Amino acid sequence: MPSFWRHVNLVLKESEIVIEVLDARHINETRNVEIEKKIEKYGKKILYVINKCDLVSKKELQASKRKLHPSVFISSKDHLGTTMLKHKILELSRGENTTVGIVGYPNVGKSSLINALAGRGKARTSSESGFTKGVQKVRVDAKIVVLDTPGVFPDMEKDNEKFGKTGAIDYSKIKDPEIAALKLIEEKKEVLQKHFDIHEDDEEEFLEQIAFKFKKMAKGGKPDVEAAARLLLKEWQTGKVKA
Numbered sequence: 001m002p003s004f005w006r007h008v009n010l011v012l013k014e015s016e017i018v019i020e021v022l023d024a025r026h027i028n029e030t031r032n033v034e035i036e037k038k039i040e041k042y043g044k045k046i047l048y049v050i051n052k053c054d055l056v057s058k059k060e061l062q063a064s065k066r067k068l069h070p071s072v073f074i075s076s077k078d079h080l081g082t083t084m085l086k087h088k089i090l091e092l093s094r095g096e097n098t099t100v101g102i103v104g105y106p107n108v109g110k111s112s113l114i115n116a117l118a119g120r121g122k123a124r125t126s127s128e129s130g131f132t133k134g135v136q137k138v139r140v141d142a143k144i145v146v147l148d149t150p151g152v153f154p155d156m157e158k159d160n161e162k163f164g165k166t167g168a169i170d171y172s173k174i175k176d177p178e179i180a181a182l183k184l185i186e187e188k189k190e191v192l193q194k195h196f197d198i199h200e201d202d203e204e205e206f207l208e209q210i211a212f213k214f215k216k217m218a219k220g221g222k223p224d225v226e227a228a229a230r231l232l233l234k235e236w237q238t239g240k241v242k243a
Helices: 003-014 033-041 058-065 082-092 110-118 160-166 177-187 189-196 203-213 225-237
Strands: 017-023 045-051 071-073 098-103 136-139 144-148
Touching: 003 033, 003 098, 003 144, 017 033, 017 110, 033 045, 045 082, 045 110, 058 071, 071 082, 082 098, 082 110, 082 144, 098 110, 110 136, 110 144, 160 177, 177 189, 177 203, 177 225, 189 203, 189 225, 203 225
Parallel strands: 017 045, 017 098, 045 071, 098 144
Antiparallel strands: 136 144
């Protein structure tokens, strides 16, 4: 068993409540059904925390809220919704001291969520007795302790298009960035047209226009579509583009 799964299983066993952090722009794609089944198996309470809510419209958020229960929307970057999240945790724990596990895909914002909850200057400890190295334990307040896990992909998942869109693999490291970028353009065309001020409907032409606009050129004056694809994915993954 890979070490990250050992960490995850430990955290699930030690927690009374498990938060699954999701990306507001890709809620379904950042749900980890494998972990959700484990949470159910262990009989733990689940709380869906939909992060990066500042990057989507209120209409989309409301539609999502009806599908996931219980759920809280936050923007850990802007510290929006963290008070509501603490209230929801205490509601689920009935006001008792509780340990909360944090799970989710890479780059959905688990660490920034913990920092937003705990506030700046809170020390993390990974050398607590009984805890495997790699599991971060943070006291949020007098009643809430959180346990962080490494970002985890479901077993056998090899979807580079999805990883590029969600940021589960960094834009600089993903293989075949053009494929991920073209899929993202197809799905979010109007949003990306507005962001880049490029109004080309054909996905491949759109990518070439980005290359020309940002001077990403290959030898012979041809557009460097790989560099353009990484630029597009960077803008998306780092939250520069609002969906």
